Amino acid sequence: MILDRLYKLYVYVMYFFILIPLIIIVGTSFTTSQYVTFPPEGFSLKWFVRVLTSYSWMFSFFLSAVIALVSMGIAILVSLPAAKALAKHRVTFLGRDVGVTLRTLFLSPIVIPMIVFGIGIAITLQTLGLYGTFPGLVIGHLIIVVPYVLRSLIVSFEGIPDSVEEAAITLGATPIKTFFKVTLPMAKSGLIAGSLFAFIWSFENVTVSIFLAVPGLTPLPIRMWGYLSEFADPSLCAVATIFIVVAFGVFLAIYRKMGKASMFAV
Amino acid sequence: MVMPTERRKSSTLTVESLTKVFGNHTAVDEISFQTIPGEITAFLGPSGCGKTTTLRIIAGLESPTSGSVYIDGEQVNDVPAHRRDIGLVFQDYALFPHMTVRQNIEFGLKIKGLNQQEIQERLEKSLTQVNLAGKEDRYPQQLSGGEQQRVAVARTLVTQPRVLLFDEPLSNLDAKLRESTRLELHNLQRKLGITSIYVTHDQIEAFAIADKIMLMNKGKIDQFGTPEEIYASPRTAFAADFIGTSNILETTVRSVNQGICTLALKNGQMITGFAVGKASEVSPGDHLLVMIRTQKIRMTNTKPERGQVNILPGKCLYKVFLGDSTRCLLDAEGIRLTADCESECVTNVREGDVYVSFDVSAVVPVGRG
Numbered sequence: 064m065i066l067d068r069l070y071k072l073y074v075y076v077m078y079f080f081i082l083i084p085l086i087i088i089v090g091t092s093f094t095t096s097q098y099v100t101f102p103p104e105g106f107s108l109k110w111f112v113r114v115l116t117s118y119s120w121m122f123s124f125f126l127s128a129v130i131a132l133v134s135m136g137i138a139i140l141v142s143l144p145a146a147k148a149l150a151k152h153r154v155t156f157l158g159r160d161v162g163v164t165l166r167t168l169f170l171s172p173i174v175i176p177m178i179v180f181g182i183g184i185a186i187t188l189q190t191l192g193l194y195g196t197f198p199g200l201v202i203g204h205l206i207i208v209v210p211y212v213l214r215s216l217i218v219s220f221e222g223i224p225d226s227v228e229e230a231a232i233t234l235g236a237t238p239i240k241t242f243f244k245v246t247l248p249m250a251k252s253g254l255i256a257g258s259l260f261a262f263i264w265s266f267e268n269v270t271v272s273i274f275l276a277v278p279g280l281t282p283l284p285i286r287m288w289g290y291l292s293e294f295a296d297p298s299l300c301a302v303a304t305i306f307i308v309v310a311f312g313v314f315l316a317i318y319r320k321m322g323k324a325s326m327f328a329v
Numbered sequence: 330m331v332m333p334t335e336r337r338k339s340s341t342l343t344v345e346s347l348t349k350v351f352g353n354h355t356a357v358d359e360i361s362f363q364t365i366p367g368e369i370t371a372f373l374g375p376s377g378c379g380k381t382t383t384l385r386i387i388a389g390l391e392s393p394t395s396g397s398v399y400i401d402g403e404q405v406n407d408v409p410a411h412r413r414d415i416g417l418v419f420q421d422y423a424l425f426p427h428m429t430v431r432q433n434i435e436f437g438l439k440i441k442g443l444n445q446q447e448i449q450e451r452l453e454k455s456l457t458q459v460n461l462a463g464k465e466d467r468y469p470q471q472l473s474g475g476e477q478q479r480v481a482v483a484r485t486l487v488t489q490p491r492v493l494l495f496d497e498p499l500s501n502l503d504a505k506l507r508e509s510t511r512l513e514l515h516n517l518q519r520k521l522g523i524t525s526i527y528v529t530h531d532q533i534e535a536f537a538i539a540d541k542i543m544l545m546n547k548g549k550i551d552q553f554g555t556p557e558e559i560y561a562s563p564r565t566a567f568a569a570d571f572i573g574t575s576n577i578l579e580t581t582v583r584s585v586n587q588g589i590c591t592l593a594l595k596n597g598q599m600i601t602g603f604a605v606g607k608a609s610e611v612s613p614g615d616h617l618l619v620m621i622r623t624q625k626i627r628m629t630n631t632k633p634e635r636g637q638v639n640i641l642p643g644k645c646l647y648k649v650f651l652g653d654s655t656r657c658l659l660d661a662e663g664i665r666l667t668a669d670c671e672s673e674c675v676t677n678v679r680e681g682d683v684y685v686s687f688d689v690s691a692v693v694p695v696g697r698g
């Protein structure tokens with residue numbers, strides 16, 4: 064009994080510490096004062112109005128959304144065949160099985176510090192003449208996002224017994240038809256979860272974007288970063304609140320679609 | 330027998346010198362056989378003897394290292410699996426979990442491009458055949474193991490394949506269900522007359538369902554024949570040991586005379602058998618392995634009447650009551666024998682000194698020692 068209560072108390076304290084910054088940010092975004100203060104003074108939506116009518120904030124918001132959507136889309140197209148090959152077939156190079164090597168390589172952006180990739184990508188794009196362009200930003204984000212999509216697809220494909228695909232083939236389906244009618248539908252939840260996570264990772268990324276952003280092409284998190292160092296008015300909190308709502312919405316969508324387990328699968 | 334009208338004539342499956350090597354392990358070793366149209370052939374053998382691999386090569390899911398597969402005389406080695414028109418019922422059923430029973434069964438028909446009316450007709454017929462009417466909108470996870478198995482069978486049968494392959498289709502069902510499902514499968518196959526291969530490691534199942542048995546051991550065919558032939562005259566010690574329960578004894582031929590051979594057991598005792606099969610080509614001094622089925626051995630306290638051969642003095646070490654029969658472990662002067670006697674006959678036989686006896690015909694030569 065006592066232990067039970069202590070445990071509950073512990074959980075609530077943890078929740079409190081996790082939630083307190085969020086509470087402060089969301090609370091402050093409704094303040095009437097010119098400064099970031101907590102608890103907020105009064106209640107107003109003026110900071111939201113200011114942000115939502117600001118061209119530069121809205122531009123950055125949509126830029127980030129478009130980058131996230133485009134890199135998510137390309138990541139899916141790139142990852143589908145790669146994941147299928149790595150999960151279901153022997154991949155050889157010069158007669159040696161290189162499946163594990165390739166897998167490690169493709170997933171390495173998850174383990175290598177993002178900032179290292181950021182520098183590398185920036186230099187590469189400079190050489191290619193793509194630095195400071197929209198395609199350049201998408202390429203950068205693709206590298207952040209592909210490992211997440213790839214990993215959740217590999218896990219989903221590996222969960223499909225070979226016999227199910229073979230059954231489709233013995234029933235007359237070509238390998239391509241089998242992929243679209245059996246393999247892909249069975250990997251649907253993994254695909255959706257991986258894609259939504261990819262969207263979030265791209266949307267909120269700072270470490271790679273910071274090397275790629277130029278004036279006129281500034282993703283939302285970078286604009287927030289810059290804004291913080293120059294002005295510190297509550298409009299930043301309003302942006303953050305919108306950010307939280309978007310991220311929370313996406314996670315809720317994943318949860319609704321796939322249930323609890325998928326949150327840990329990626 | 331009347332063939333259902335919509336079925337074409339049954340096909341012949343021929344396999345020639347089929348070999349499959351994985352790395353340095355030969356899983357299938359020079360297998361050749363031919364089925365009779367409409368019959369069920371069982372691949373029977375211990376786990377790992379190459380049954381599934383052979384089946385997968387026939388289905389086109391695995392390519393042979395060498396050898397050929399023919400259907401109705403036409404070589405199909407280069408025909409990809411999806412165009413072979415061979416049905417395969419998988420051990421784990423391999424149902425499509427994202428499709429209902431109806432969608433699972435319709436899958437092959439839609440792929441074949443049949444019209445909606447024909448699909449509907451075949452679907453309904455097949456649902457009745459496998460007793461699943463009313464369950465067509467369920468998903469596989471909402472069905473019992475037995476029902477899932479029947480969906481797997483129906484899904485394959487509706488496409489009316491030229492050859493039907495079953496890979497241990499009952500091994501995931503409990504014992505009771507296994508027997509009734511086996512009967513249903515047997516009836517269905519008989520009715521449709523589709524040439525079938527049935528893989529199992531269970532001898533009873535193979536005997537119950539098959540017209541022919543292909544007994545396999547270490548990738549090779551050990552013996553091919555009807556269940557009766559294989560049971561009565563196993564041609565190898567492996568066949569004798571694998572099928573039924575038996576004693577295998579090493580003997581030395583003493584004499585062969587007028588179709589009768591006298592054999593010396595390792596303890597010096599003599600037994601007598603008919604000089605048939607492998608024993609028809611032996612001469613004195615040769616070593617011979619013989620099999621005696623456990624059911625053919627009798628055990629008595631008193632010495633059987635004079636004139637009978639094959640009487641050995643021995644000891645009954647212990648008896649295990651199994652119901653109708655009692656299993657007795659015997660020691661005949663250094664030679665261990667297992668006997669399954671009718672319980673009624675041995676209830677009064679005490680453990681200790683006994684006489685062990687068996688007929689001349691019970692001694693079946695199975696190999697050269």
Ligand SMILES: Nc1ncnc2c1ncn2[C@@H]1O[C@H](COP(=O)(O)OP(=O)(O)O)[C@@H](O)[C@H]1O
Pocket residue numbers: 351356374375376377378379380381382383
């Ligand atoms: N894909 C494979 N790679 C390597 N070895 C295999 C493969 N498939 C089967 N084998 C081996 O071949 C032998 C026969 O296997 P299998 O045909 O599945 O036997 P069974 O169905 O009679 O139990 C086994 O020793 C097995 O380990």
Ligand SMILES: [Mg+2]
Pocket residue numbers: 380381382
């Ligand atoms: Mg097997």
